[in-house]
Amino acid sequence: MSDVLVYALHYQGAFNKNSLGAVCEGAARAAEIGGECHAVVVGGSGLSDDLCRSLGHYGATKVFRADGPEGLAQPVVDVFDQVIAEHGHRYAIFGGGLLGFEIGAGLAARRQGGVTMEVTAVRADGSELVAERPILGDSKISVSRYRGELGIIIGRINAFEIREPGGADAEVVDVAVEYSPWSKRAELVTRGEQRGADVDIEGASILVAGGRGLGRAEGFAMAEELAAAFGPGSAVAATRAVVDAGWYPYAAQIGQTGKTVSPKLYLAAGISGAIQHKVGMQTSENIVAINKDANAPIFEFSDLGIVGDLNKILPKLAAAIRARKGG
Amino acid sequence: MKICVLVKEVPDAAVAKRIDPASGRMDRSGEKNLNPYDTHAIEAAMLLREGGEVQVDEIVAVTMGPESAARALHKAVSLGADRSVHLSDDALAGSDAAATGYALAKALELESPDLVLLGQQSDDGECYTIGAVVADHLKMPSLTQVVKLEVDGDALRLERQAEYGYDTVRIRLPAVISVGDAINEPRYPSLKAIMGAKKKPLVNLDAAAAGIDTALVGAAGSRVQCGEFHDPPAKAPGRIIEDDNTDETVAQIVAWLEERKLI
Numbered sequence: 098m099s100d101v102l103v104y105a106l107h108y109q110g111a112f113n114k115n116s117l118g119a120v121c122e123g124a125a126r127a128a129e130i131g132g133e134c135h136a137v138v139v140g141g142s143g144l145s146d147d148l149c150r151s152l153g154h155y156g157a158t159k160v161f162r163a164d165g166p167e168g169l170a171q172p173v174v175d176v177f178d179q180v181i182a183e184h185g186h187r188y189a190i191f192g193g194g195l196l197g198f199e200i201g202a203g204l205a206a207r208r209q210g211g212v213t214m215e216v217t218a219v220r221a222d223g224s225e226l227v228a229e230r231p232i233l234g235d236s237k238i239s240v241s242r243y244r245g246e247l248g249i250i251i252g253r254i255n256a257f258e259i260r261e262p263g264g265a266d267a268e269v270v271d272v273a274v275e276y277s278p279w280s281k282r283a284e285l286v287t288r289g290e291q292r293g294a295d296v297d298i299e300g301a302s303i304l305v306a307g308g309r310g311l312g313r314a315e316g317f318a319m320a321e322e323l324a325a326a327f328g329p330g331s332a333v334a335a336t337r338a339v340v341d342a343g344w345y346p347y348a349a350q351i352g353q354t355g356k357t358v359s360p361k362l363y364l365a366a367g368i369s370g371a372i373q374h375k376v377g378m379q380t381s382e383n384i385v386a387i388n389k390d391a392n393a394p395i396f397e398f399s400d401l402g403i404v405g406d407l408n409k410i411l412p413k414l415a416a417a418i419r420a421r422k423g424g
Numbered sequence: 425m426k427i428c429v430l431v432k433e434v435p436d437a438a439v440a441k442r443i444d445p446a447s448g449r450m451d452r453s454g455e456k457n458l459n460p461y462d463t464h465a466i467e468a469a470m471l472l473r474e475g476g477e478v479q480v481d482e483i484v485a486v487t488m489g490p491e492s493a494a495r496a497l498h499k500a501v502s503l504g505a506d507r508s509v510h511l512s513d514d515a516l517a518g519s520d521a522a523a524t525g526y527a528l529a530k531a532l533e534l535e536s537p538d539l540v541l542l543g544q545q546s547d548d549g550e551c552y553t554i555g556a557v558v559a560d561h562l563k564m565p566s567l568t569q570v571v572k573l574e575v576d577g578d579a580l581r582l583e584r585q586a587e588y589g590y591d592t593v594r595i596r597l598p599a600v601i602s603v604g605d606a607i608n609e610p611r612y613p614s615l616k617a618i619m620g621a622k623k624k625p626l627v628n629l630d631a632a633a634a635g636i637d638t639a640l641v642g643a644a645g646s647r648v649q650c651g652e653f654h655d656p657p658a659k660a661p662g663r664i665i666e667d668d669n670t671d672e673t674v675a676q677i678v679a680w681l682e683e684r685k686l687i
């Protein structure tokens with residue numbers, strides 16, 4: 098059998114965008130290798146029949162629904178393990194996201210599967226699926242082929258497109274799962290806490306993004322001054338490093354576990370350009386980076402790169418833009 | 425409580441990484457260093473010991489890698505580990521993420537730790553996943569990308585950013601935890617600690633001693649075969665300005681922005 102099993106993460110009654118992308122990808126690829134795409138959902142009473150069936154509109158023919166804790170990886174590994182043991186799926190696909198990484202890796206251990214992460218493209222080669230993963234700072238692409246009974250593909254965030262929904266409802270199959278003892282030793286105390294102010298960066302056409310190079314929380318004043326100089330339609334964004342450090346609110350974070358944006362102008366100050374940040378902003382129309390390290394990865398995907406000290410450049414740039422706008 | 429910290433030797437950040445066309449694996453020659461992300465895991469272990477909420481009897485650094493990887497262990501010991509374990513065997517070369525995690529789990533089983541700490545990613549492999557693989561083999565609960573770790577009775581209270589914001593998770597020990605780089609500021613080793621590092625006990629293990637089934641590791645035992653390396657679609661290189669004179673630099677940036685009607 099050449100069926101593909103996909104994890105559909107949901108939160109507050111809606112499926113994750115990356116999961117829906119993974120279902121679409123799974124359906125398209127399964128069709129090419131002569132199989133079907135099925136999905137796994139794990140959760141409590143929030144998982145209505147209607148919600149589960151709706152995965153059919155993205156290409157899943159069957160949805161395995163398990164009653165279990167939400168937001169943790171290991172219970173989902175238990176569900177995948179059981180469903181695959183019973184139905185013999187050949188591939189498992191996860192959309193980008195932290196849980197997908199953890200579930201995919203745990204599943205590889207449980208069922209002796211092969212796992213590839215950060216996958217940007219999947220294609221069929223005869224009756225097999227192969228996965229492409231950028232490596233070495235995205236400078237090369239490596240192709241994964243799978244041996245054994247289970248190939249596990251963990252997508253990079255935003256890698257799989259969601260096609261226009263349509264088509265029949267999926268069949269919902271309830272599965273009773275015996276969770277492993279170690280899965281039960283973890284408990285989600287709180288989920289999805291939003292830290293800091295609720296700022297809107299998705300609506301902005303100009304983003305001034307600040308990273309660890311700003312030096313300290315107060316450094317963000319320089320980024321805010323520059324954004325203010327650009328005027329209405331501009332906002333300040335941030336990297337995970339500075340959000341985790343408490344320098345700036347979570348709502349302003351761009352990247353894998355933050356927002357995806359594509360403003361007209363994205364100006365990065367003191368940001369190295371890690372892949373997990375890049376995936377959230379690479380479709381910006383114009384990318385400008387200021388970094389004192391000439392080898393910073395961000396220069397690899399900038400349209401204009403300035404090698405220099407942001408402490409010297411940002412205040413003068415803000416003043417120059419103000420002068421320009423005023424005059 | 426006994427803590428094992430997984431550490432890895434990686435090419436130094438300054439070394440340009442490339443694929444060796446002959447072997448089809450990453451070229452790991454040149455200057456090497458302890459994976460910088462792992463220093464946060466060692467620091468987390470040290471803070472647990474110094475915090476005094478639990479008694480930490482021992483911190484053991486564990487690595488899998490070629491002979492040279494012993495240097496990463498020395499560095500780990502200079503940062504606070506009491507002793508180290510070096511798993512090394514030709515049969516392990518070329519292991520993929522799942523095989524590496526399996527082999528490390530076998531080495532860890534011999535130690536029966538109460539807590540396994542890892543870095544958020546290796547600077548070269550960048551799989552982000554070894555922790556989850558190790559945990560399943562050890563039958564322990566786990567969490568990755570943790571940026572806050574507190575002792576809570578016989579459990580840990582952990583925080584991390586996931587898909588929808590910050591999550592707080594309570595996990596009972598024994599457990600496998602990968603820490604993010606925002607969790608702490610690793611200390612620098614003292615000169616005395618660096619000098620003394622080579623005198624701390626180091627156990628060498630081969631695959632047989634760790635009870636590893638060699639059919640499941642190495643390039644031949646790995647379930648993923650990587651190859652067919654090729655270049656991504658070329659992107660026109662951007663313009664670079666070296667900031668020698670900031671007034672001039674700023675004038676150039678403003679002109680560039682104006683050309684594109686961004687101001």
Ligand SMILES: Cc1cc2nc3c(=O)[nH]c(=O)nc-3n(C[C@H](O)[C@H](O)[C@H](O)COP(=O)(O)OP(=O)(O)OC[C@H]3O[C@@H](n4cnc5c(N)ncnc54)[C@H](O)[C@@H]3O)c2cc1C
Pocket residue numbers: 195307308309310311335336337338339350351352353354355356366367368369370371372373374377387388389390393405406407408544545552569
């Ligand atoms: C699973 C996972 C998910 C992640 N999710 C995200 C995410 O959603 N968003 C995200 O952003 N990251 C994310 N990360 C983290 C990411 O890998 C990087 O660690 C992070 O983006 C780095 O932030 P930074 O660029 O601010 O800091 P650093 O990487 O430390 O870079 C700071 C830069 O500032 C420069 N600099 C320092 N001083 C100056 C100065 N005076 N003038 C000019 N330049 C200066 C330095 O040269 C350096 O390049 C994630 C990581 C993982 C593993």
Ligand SMILES: Nc1ncnc2c1ncn2[C@@H]1O[C@H](COP(=O)(O)O)[C@@H](O)[C@H]1O
Pocket residue numbers: 430431432459461462465486487488489524528541542543544545546547549550551552553554555
């Ligand atoms: N060969 C190895 N030996 C010991 N620890 C490792 C090895 N590879 C990875 N690790 C650990 O796993 C973490 C995550 O690595 P990775 O999943 O490769 O990104 C690293 O920070 C290390 O703590």
